[in-house]
Amino acid sequence: MDSDKYQIDLSDLASIQALLDQKAARSFLFQGSRDRYFVKRNRPTKTPTVPFLVKGFLGFFGLGYLAPSLNYGGKDSFQYEIDTLRRFKDLGISVPRLMFRGDNYIVLEALDGENVDILMGDGRNRLSVWVAAASEIMSLHQHKLCLSQGFARNIMLVDGRVFFIDFEENPLENMDLAKAQARDWIYFLLSSTWQFDSMDQVLLHWRSLIAVESPSVRNHLTQIAQRMNWLRFLPKKRKPWGRDIMQLQAIGRFLFQWEYANKPET
Ligand SMILES: Nc1ncnc2c1ncn2[C@@H]1O[C@H](COP(=O)(O)OP(=O)(O)O)[C@@H](O)[C@H]1O
Numbered sequence: 001m002d003s004d005k006y007q008i009d010l011s012d013l014a015s016i017q018a019l020l021d022q023k024a025a026r027s028f029l030f031q032g033s034r035d036r037y038f039v040k041r042n043r044p045t046k047t048p049t050v051p052f053l054v055k056g057f058l059g060f061f062g063l064g065y066l067a068p069s070l071n072y073g074g075k076d077s078f079q080y081e082i083d084t085l086r087r088f089k090d091l092g093i094s095v096p097r098l099m100f101r102g103d104n105y106i107v108l109e110a111l112d113g114e115n116v117d118i119l120m121g122d123g124r125n126r127l128s129v130w131v132a133a134a135s136e137i138m139s140l141h142q143h144k145l146c147l148s149q150g151f152a153r154n155i156m157l158v159d160g161r162v163f164f165i166d167f168e169e170n171p172l173e174n175m176d177l178a179k180a181q182a183r184d185w186i187y188f189l190l191s192s193t194w195q196f197d198s199m200d201q202v203l204l205h206w207r208s209l210i211a212v213e214s215p216s217v218r219n220h221l222t223q224i225a226q227r228m229n230w231l232r233f234l235p236k237k238r239k240p241w242g243r244d245i246m247q248l249q250a251i252g253r254f255l256f257q258w259e260y261a262n263k264p265e266t
């Protein structure tokens with residue numbers, strides 16, 4: 001292994017390895033002698049049942065590619081995450097630095113910030129957090145790249161700077177780049193718009209952002225908006241329906257308002 005490329009003390013590494021033997025958690029933060037690290041174990045391959053249902057449901061609307069991959073985890077996902085972290089870093093895209101690669105775990109630089117899901121829940125700078133994350137997704141797309149699962153919890157903010165994390169799924173195995181980029185937006189919108197009571201402000205920013213997106217991504221998004229805006233008729237209240245329904249209702253409302261305003265006047 002090309003260990004000279006890594007910058008981690010051997011004693012820190014030994015402590016991390018001991019912790020991996022003791023702990024059951026999939027990931028944890030570790031304070032080393034100088035720096036803090038985020039340790040993440042390889043996820044075993046799994047075929048979850050929920051995405052299976054979601055895939056069937058979306059397939060019904062001709063949008064099956066929007067479902068999370070049915071098959072990820074295991075060796076290929078582990079390698080894809082490592083390759084993506086390196087490639088993005090080389091391209092100047094903010095991702096945590098890979099500090100060490102073990103057989104079935106990686107050690108990353110710990111980001112001294114919080115994920116966008118939590119930051120938006122906090123409420124104070126909800127719109128500016130959203131705009132920061134969305135702008136960074138846009139510039140990633142301009143590099144002809146896509147995320148794995150662009151949910152708000154997989155985007156972090158550190159002193160106002162956006163970092164992308166969690167690259168276990170390679171969407172390009174199942175779809176072309178334009179679809180993968182449209183899917184990035186849908187995952188981000190699904191996991192973020194439910195935090196806004198009114199979509200007016202966020203739609204203003206969305207319109208100027210999406211104007212720079214490639215025409216094929218915009219076409220996919222328009223098609224999704226046309227097919228899925230009925231989701232706005234779902235119940236809006238969190239209780240007793242839960243967060244999933246609330247998220248679907250919010251993205252339906254968002255897509256409806258966007259699409260409706262896009263329609264040429266007759
Ligand atoms: N490098 C990091 N530094 C600090 N926290 C992190 C880092 N990477 C991830 N996290 C936190 O841990 C959570 C889970 O990490 P993630 O890589 O998304 O793994 P999973 O595959 O379990 O979703 C993230 O939502 C984020 O809050």
Ligand SMILES: [Mg+2]
Pocket residue numbers: 153154166
């Ligand atoms: Mg994650």
